[in-house]
Amino acid sequence: xxxxxxxxxxxxxxxxxxxxxxxxxxxxxxxxxxxxxxxxxxxxxxxxxxxxxxxxxxxxxxxxxxxxxxxxxxxxxxxxxxxxxxxxxxxxxxxxxxxxxxxxxxxxxxxxxxxxxxxxxxxxxxxxxxxxxxxxxxxxxxxxxxxxxxxxxxxxxxxxxxxxxxxxxxxxxxxxxxxxxxxxx
Numbered sequence: 001x002x003x004x005x006x007x008x009x010x011x012x013x014x015x016x017x018x019x020x021x022x023x024x025x026x027x028x029x030x031x032x033x034x035x036x037x038x039x040x041x042x043x044x045x046x047x048x049x050x051x052x053x054x055x056x057x058x059x060x061x062x063x064x065x066x067x068x069x070x071x072x073x074x075x076x077x078x079x080x081x082x083x084x085x086x087x088x089x090x091x092x093x094x095x096x097x098x099x100x101x102x103x104x105x106x107x108x109x110x111x112x113x114x115x116x117x118x119x120x121x122x123x124x125x126x127x128x129x130x131x132x133x134x135x136x137x138x139x140x141x142x143x144x145x146x147x148x149x150x151x152x153x154x155x156x157x158x159x160x161x162x163x164x165x166x167x168x169x170x171x172x173x174x175x176x177x178x179x180x181x182x183x184x185x
Contacts (some may be wrong), residue, residue: 004036005071005180011041012077012088012124017158019114019150023169024076026160027112030170035177037074040066048093060094067095067103072180073136074110075128079121084128096135104136108183110176112145120146140179145172 009027013020021041028037044059052060067073077084096102111128113121125146132139145168153162160166 002034004034005177005184006069007031007035007037007072007074007176007180008066008070009037009039009074009076010088010091011039012075012085014041014043014085014087018078019116019153020076020078022154022158022160023112023114023147023150024074025158026154026166027074027076027169027173029160030166031173032177035072035173035180038066038070042087042091045087045091045094048090048097050097053098063091064095064103067107070107071184072108072110072176073104074112074176076112076114077121077124077128079113079115079119079124082123084124084131089131092131092135102135104132106137106183108176108180109136109139110172110179111139112147112172114147114150116149116151118148120148122146138179138183140176143172143175 009024011021011024024039028039031037045063046057046059077088095104111125113125115121153165155161
Protein backbone atom coordinates (compact mmCIF):
# COMPACT_ATOMS: atom_id res chain seq x y z
CA UNK A 1 0.00 0.00 0.00
CA UNK A 2 1.11 3.56 -0.72
CA UNK A 3 1.99 5.95 2.07
CA UNK A 4 -1.24 7.34 3.55
CA UNK A 5 -2.15 10.98 3.02
CA UNK A 6 -1.50 13.11 6.09
CA UNK A 7 -4.50 15.08 7.39
CA UNK A 8 -4.36 17.68 10.16
CA UNK A 9 -7.50 17.55 12.30
CA UNK A 10 -8.00 20.90 14.04
CA UNK A 11 -9.93 20.57 17.29
CA UNK A 12 -11.89 23.76 17.95
CA UNK A 13 -12.19 23.28 21.71
CA UNK A 14 -9.67 23.60 24.52
CA UNK A 15 -11.70 21.68 27.09
CA UNK A 16 -9.88 18.53 28.20
CA UNK A 17 -13.02 16.37 28.03
CA UNK A 18 -14.56 18.11 25.02
CA UNK A 19 -16.89 16.21 22.74
CA UNK A 20 -14.99 17.80 19.86
CA UNK A 21 -11.71 16.16 20.88
CA UNK A 22 -13.48 12.83 21.42
CA UNK A 23 -15.02 13.07 17.94
CA UNK A 24 -11.62 13.88 16.40
CA UNK A 25 -10.05 10.88 18.14
CA UNK A 26 -12.92 8.62 17.04
CA UNK A 27 -12.44 9.79 13.44
CA UNK A 28 -8.74 8.91 13.64
CA UNK A 29 -9.70 5.35 14.60
CA UNK A 30 -12.39 5.08 11.90
CA UNK A 31 -10.27 6.52 9.08
CA UNK A 32 -9.42 4.26 6.16
CA UNK A 33 -5.79 3.25 5.61
CA UNK A 34 -5.46 5.81 2.80
CA UNK A 35 -5.33 8.69 5.32
CA UNK A 36 -3.56 9.24 8.61
CA UNK A 37 -5.26 11.76 10.88
CA UNK A 38 -3.04 13.95 13.07
CA UNK A 39 -5.30 15.39 15.80
CA UNK A 40 -4.10 18.88 16.74
CA UNK A 41 -5.33 20.87 19.71
CA UNK A 42 -4.89 24.63 19.72
CA UNK A 43 -3.60 25.18 23.27
CA UNK A 44 -0.17 26.40 22.21
CA UNK A 45 -0.99 28.93 19.51
CA UNK A 46 -0.49 32.50 20.66
CA UNK A 47 -2.86 35.27 19.62
CA UNK A 48 -2.54 36.58 16.11
CA UNK A 49 -1.10 40.10 15.94
CA UNK A 50 -0.14 41.56 12.59
CA UNK A 51 2.69 43.48 14.27
CA UNK A 52 4.47 40.12 14.71
CA UNK A 53 4.31 39.05 11.05
CA UNK A 54 7.83 40.23 10.20
CA UNK A 55 9.26 37.95 12.90
CA UNK A 56 6.52 35.41 13.68
CA UNK A 57 6.59 33.52 16.99
CA UNK A 58 7.92 29.95 16.93
CA UNK A 59 4.46 28.55 17.73
CA UNK A 60 3.02 30.19 14.58
CA UNK A 61 5.82 28.79 12.44
CA UNK A 62 5.39 25.28 13.87
CA UNK A 63 1.62 25.39 13.30
CA UNK A 64 2.01 26.67 9.74
CA UNK A 65 4.57 23.96 9.01
CA UNK A 66 2.15 21.23 10.19
CA UNK A 67 -0.46 22.59 7.81
CA UNK A 68 1.97 22.98 4.90
CA UNK A 69 3.24 19.39 5.26
CA UNK A 70 -0.30 17.99 5.33
CA UNK A 71 -2.38 16.75 2.42
CA UNK A 72 -5.64 18.03 3.92
CA UNK A 73 -7.26 19.79 6.86
CA UNK A 74 -10.31 18.63 8.76
CA UNK A 75 -12.03 21.08 11.11
CA UNK A 76 -13.95 19.60 14.05
CA UNK A 77 -15.68 22.31 16.04
CA UNK A 78 -18.30 22.99 18.66
CA UNK A 79 -20.54 26.00 18.38
CA UNK A 80 -20.05 28.93 20.74
CA UNK A 81 -22.67 31.67 20.61
CA UNK A 82 -23.79 30.70 17.09
CA UNK A 83 -20.25 30.72 15.69
CA UNK A 84 -16.85 29.03 15.95
CA UNK A 85 -14.80 29.31 19.13
CA UNK A 86 -12.30 32.17 19.27
CA UNK A 87 -9.39 29.74 19.57
CA UNK A 88 -10.29 28.21 16.20
CA UNK A 89 -10.66 31.60 14.53
CA UNK A 90 -7.26 32.57 15.94
CA UNK A 91 -5.70 29.40 14.47
CA UNK A 92 -7.25 30.21 11.10
CA UNK A 93 -5.84 33.75 11.29
CA UNK A 94 -2.37 32.45 12.21
CA UNK A 95 -2.41 29.73 9.54
CA UNK A 96 -3.73 31.94 6.75
CA UNK A 97 -1.08 34.65 7.09
CA UNK A 98 0.93 36.37 5.78
CA UNK A 99 -1.46 37.60 3.12
CA UNK A 100 -1.22 35.53 -0.05
CA UNK A 101 0.69 32.71 1.67
CA UNK A 102 -2.03 30.81 3.49
CA UNK A 103 -0.83 27.49 4.88
CA UNK A 104 -4.35 26.17 4.19
CA UNK A 105 -4.06 27.04 0.50
CA UNK A 106 -4.82 24.10 -1.76
CA UNK A 107 -5.54 21.73 1.13
CA UNK A 108 -8.79 19.77 0.75
CA UNK A 109 -10.99 20.74 3.68
CA UNK A 110 -13.64 18.94 5.69
CA UNK A 111 -15.94 20.48 8.30
CA UNK A 112 -17.63 18.68 11.18
CA UNK A 113 -19.59 20.58 13.80
CA UNK A 114 -21.11 19.17 16.93
CA UNK A 115 -23.28 19.96 19.91
CA UNK A 116 -24.94 18.12 22.76
CA UNK A 117 -28.03 20.10 21.75
CA UNK A 118 -30.43 19.56 18.86
CA UNK A 119 -28.87 21.80 16.19
CA UNK A 120 -25.47 20.11 15.92
CA UNK A 121 -23.44 23.30 15.61
CA UNK A 122 -24.83 24.18 12.19
CA UNK A 123 -24.09 27.91 12.64
CA UNK A 124 -20.43 27.18 13.41
CA UNK A 125 -20.13 25.02 10.29
CA UNK A 126 -21.76 27.70 8.15
CA UNK A 127 -19.33 30.31 9.51
CA UNK A 128 -16.40 28.10 8.53
CA UNK A 129 -17.91 27.74 5.07
CA UNK A 130 -17.92 31.55 4.87
CA UNK A 131 -14.40 32.05 6.27
CA UNK A 132 -12.41 29.41 4.38
CA UNK A 133 -12.93 30.16 0.66
CA UNK A 134 -9.99 32.17 -0.60
CA UNK A 135 -7.59 30.88 2.05
CA UNK A 136 -8.06 27.11 1.74
CA UNK A 137 -8.45 24.43 -0.85
CA UNK A 138 -11.69 22.77 -1.95
CA UNK A 139 -14.24 22.23 0.81
CA UNK A 140 -16.04 18.88 0.85
CA UNK A 141 -19.63 19.75 -0.03
CA UNK A 142 -21.45 16.47 0.62
CA UNK A 143 -22.19 14.96 3.01
CA UNK A 144 -22.58 17.90 5.34
CA UNK A 145 -22.26 16.80 8.95
CA UNK A 146 -23.76 18.56 11.98
CA UNK A 147 -23.60 16.16 14.90
CA UNK A 148 -26.31 16.72 17.48
CA UNK A 149 -27.00 14.96 20.76
CA UNK A 150 -23.34 13.99 21.25
CA UNK A 151 -23.58 14.17 25.06
CA UNK A 152 -24.22 10.44 25.44
CA UNK A 153 -22.04 9.22 22.57
CA UNK A 154 -18.92 8.34 24.58
CA UNK A 155 -18.10 6.16 27.55
CA UNK A 156 -16.08 7.30 30.58
CA UNK A 157 -12.83 6.49 28.71
CA UNK A 158 -13.78 8.73 25.77
CA UNK A 159 -14.54 5.81 23.44
CA UNK A 160 -17.37 6.22 20.94
CA UNK A 161 -20.26 3.96 21.97
CA UNK A 162 -23.20 5.46 20.07
CA UNK A 163 -23.60 3.21 17.03
CA UNK A 164 -25.63 5.70 15.00
CA UNK A 165 -22.89 8.33 15.41
CA UNK A 166 -20.21 5.80 14.52
CA UNK A 167 -21.99 5.04 11.22
CA UNK A 168 -22.28 8.73 10.34
CA UNK A 169 -18.63 9.41 11.18
CA UNK A 170 -17.45 6.39 9.19
CA UNK A 171 -19.43 7.49 6.12
CA UNK A 172 -18.04 11.00 6.43
CA UNK A 173 -14.39 10.06 6.93
CA UNK A 174 -14.50 7.62 4.01
CA UNK A 175 -15.93 10.33 1.76
CA UNK A 176 -13.43 12.89 3.05
CA UNK A 177 -10.54 10.45 2.43
CA UNK A 178 -11.67 10.15 -1.20
CA UNK A 179 -11.83 13.98 -1.37
CA UNK A 180 -8.23 14.19 -0.15
CA UNK A 181 -7.08 11.57 -2.63
CA UNK A 182 -8.82 13.30 -5.55
CA UNK A 183 -7.17 16.63 -4.75
CA UNK A 184 -3.68 15.23 -4.16
CA UNK A 185 -3.17 13.48 -7.51
